[in-house]
Amino acid sequence: MSNRMSNRNKHSGEASFDEILMIKRRARDRLVDAVYAADRESLELAAEHIKAVLRGNSPIPRPQRFSCLDNEK
Helix, strand or coil: CCHHHHHHHHHHCCCCHHHHHHHHHHHHHHHHHHHHHCCHHHHHHHHHHHHHHHHCCCCCCCCCCHHHHHHCC
8 A cells, every 4th residue: 555545544534436446456466366376276275165165064264364375385
């Protein structure tokens, strides 16, 4: 987040529509980059978790940072 945007948010208390869109766009881009960088095994595991949640057989797992996944190997 830029200094200009964070300073404006401190004063106004709310982000503008354009700022919200920019934040959402960056988050989406980071997610897409993470999916492309992930190995096949990690993607398969994530897909199994999602399928279980959609079937109602499992609670929604807590999000993990990709750096945490590297430490598990």
